[in-house]
Amino acid sequence: MSAISTSSSAGDAARTPERPKRRSFLRLLLRNRLAGLGLVVLAAIVAIAILAPILPLADPNATAPANRLLPPLSEGHLLGTDELGRDLLSRLVWGTRLSLFMGVAATLVAALLGSTIGLVAGYFGGRLDNALMRSIDMLMAFPYILLALAIVAVLGPGLLNALYAVAIVNIPFFARNIRGVTVGLSHKDFVEAARLSGMGHGRILVSEVLPNVMPVIVITMSTTVGWMILETAGLSFLGLGSQPPQADLGSILGEGRKVMLTAPHVTTIAGITIFLLVMSINLVGDGVRDALDPRLSAGALARPAPVTRIARAKNADDAAPPEGSPALAVRRLSTRFEVGERIYRAVNDVSFTIRRGECLGLVGESGSGKSVTALSLLGLVPSPPGVIRAGRVWREGEDVLSLSREKLRALRGGRVSYIFQDPLTTLHPLFTVGDQLVEAIRAHRPASHAEAWTQAVALLDRVRIPAAADRAEALPHELSGGMRQRVAIAMALANEPDLIIADEPTTALDVTVQAQILALLDELRRESGLALLFITHDFGVVSQLCDRVAVMYAGKIVEEGPTQAVLEAPAHPYTRLLIACVPILGSGKRALDAIPGLPPAVDRLPDGCAFAPRCPRATAACKEGEIPPVSVADRRSARCLYAGEVMRAATEGSAA
């Protein structure tokens, strides 16, 4: 697959931001305020637990029946005493020490055994993998705590036995997580290379695989240690863990329960301690996970709002409405992705007009901003991080971007509809295509389900899907790629639009299917006289389909004009190279490599013409100041200082 078809439309222009210099793990962890707080609390608890032997504490097991159940803040007993007159503060500190030790020890045992099983199963695969994982599944067939109980039943109540029981029931988490990662790694080049170099399996596992699964082990440990402390405390609470006089936090709570009504402070203090301990561990654990696996961190999961954020300066005059009544007129549109302090100028001062019934091709490499332009028109750019910073989208005398939510909703899929690139991901996977069409119909006009269904089948028929009535019952994954795209087209046609915005609708398809879909679109367009904004990276497709073409580069339209005229004599060197790509391979995909260099990152645009660094004609003048679009012929414009020369060179047939 080419980079073009894999990049999502939003990432198309923003692309993956270059990873900032690797920050230290600790700094990443501390950036998360809650995790920092957790770390402080946890560090304090751990320090007290470790220092217990040298702290000036009473003997935790010295009973004093005369002093039983003293309330907190009694003299000599800061937190009071329990039912045997033992100093609660001292018992609490020692109990915390024991609970912490039990939890950490259980985690280490579980991590060691579970990771070993996971590594071996994932690395060797085959029958060994099967046998090991089936046994793990067997362990998981038991409800978690029940298995721990069964193990304690076998081993007998006691501190160590509770520890083993909790460790054993947690083995599956480690085994499954680590196996998953190891399976992926065991076929990587560096592992194969180590194998070929004659390294033993044991050494490969330890020196090549283990370092790479370590983060997963650490994440799993940090997310399970809190649980394990709770579980061991729970077993002690039930009287199955630590045995008197030794007491962990669970036992203190369990003993306190007997006097709960007369002296609630015993259970309360022990409960709060367990809670603080486990919560601080969970906070740190979440922080560790976010720091080691940034994909999971909250920021990466920002929810796109229903409408792109629009924050425009008040200079409407710059974007005056168009003359006449075109299908759509875009004026000075700027859409940016604002990620922290980085600003990606995905769409930069873009203007174009689509007349009624006209097909306009928007062409450019991936990352040129053409998809973001398309999505901006009806506010579909995901935000955060997308923001429309300037411009107007005129339609029937109104600015679409100023419409109310409800009016915008009515426009979407009503008079203006979209067709997206990959129909497997753009159709809902769990609804039948018929239902998805019915929904599109009923979102815009009142119709019973049955009526809408009849119309849906008719629409499928109209896009030449054979046995439409049967296919309507199919789920998207049961159809071929071409069929799915036909469904998407049917959906776009559902409410008789007068403009369809097609964002690379054929890129994800086979070449033969591409041709069929293009023919279908062309036919439908001529049949119903609708306007089409066709986004593609392929000049070949443009020449077949479009009346006019606009070429985008680094967020700007660098050239615009009637397709035939632009093809015959491109006025911008970039257009010229783009056209030159087509005949070489037929399909535009890999041919784009024919232009040396890469498009600039849109968060660091150079001064002047963004294409200058790759342009064979660039001069010093190209790298200074804004290059405005100039009219180069009738209804044609280009953003190039040497447009005239480029055109002349093209007509004379000399090299660019």
Place this chain on the structure above:
Amino acid sequence: MHLYIAKRLAALVPILFGLTLVVFFIMALIPGDPALAILGAYATPENVARLNAQLGLDESLPVQYLTWLGNLLQGDLGRSYSLNRPVLDEVLERFSATLILAGAALVLCTIFGLLAGIVSAVRQYGLADKAVTLLVLVGISMPSFWLGLLLILFFAVELRWLPASGMYAIYGGGDLPDLLSHLILPAATLAAVATGVVARLTRSAMLEVLRQDFIRTARAKGLPERRVIYVHAFKAALVSIIPVIGIQAGFVLGGAVYIETVFQWPGIGRMLVQAISTRDILLVQGGVLVVAASYVLINLLVDVLQSLVDPRVKA
């Protein structure tokens, strides 16, 4: 659909068989002599030998297992030493109490977990989201046995609104309102942690789904935002939420052990704890087996439910 269920039912047989193996051999690993444990330290060797023969413990392990399995298939799980009644009777009686408690907790955690998770995702970074995130954090860090004690102190001792223990009032009672009033506190306690887990997962599943291309399609075709979130996004998110609810079923079944002890609920968890302390091995064995088998059935139900939501898994 029927084929899928039939296949899954067939796959149950080896799992249940494996369960009996695990349960039997775990118990067989018990150090020491069960007969000695039953008869006490002062038993004569003759008596111990007689009881061993009576229990079939002088046979080899595989023979013991087959005998045990044969009896099991006839519904005979042996006799409880400590209670002197058939294990199966005791286990089923106790298990029905646990099912009521765990079932109520599962319903609670599903409803509140889903609601909290959805609200949290829809109002991402808003006040509701922060409140839910905080509650989730508290919920999953709280030792449930302490939460139970707190609720008893507050609602039963302080406010006297609800009973503190048992399943029915000792005098009178025995009807549904009585059961419900006894059920509220333990079920809420048991559901607390699971609710946190479900809410957290629902939130991240919804956020993940809301970024998908098909959500953009739903918006592009002009669906009202309500429908986009509660129909399109929620249905897709359910695919990853349902298995987690299945896992929670296991957690509430197991976690019932603590809650039943705290609230004196006459369920199987409390029975197990007592049986472990009295070393009533057959009772432990029977209890573990029944709960584990029911968990396997619950997982089957979850898988069937999953296949209803996501027809792609049928294959």
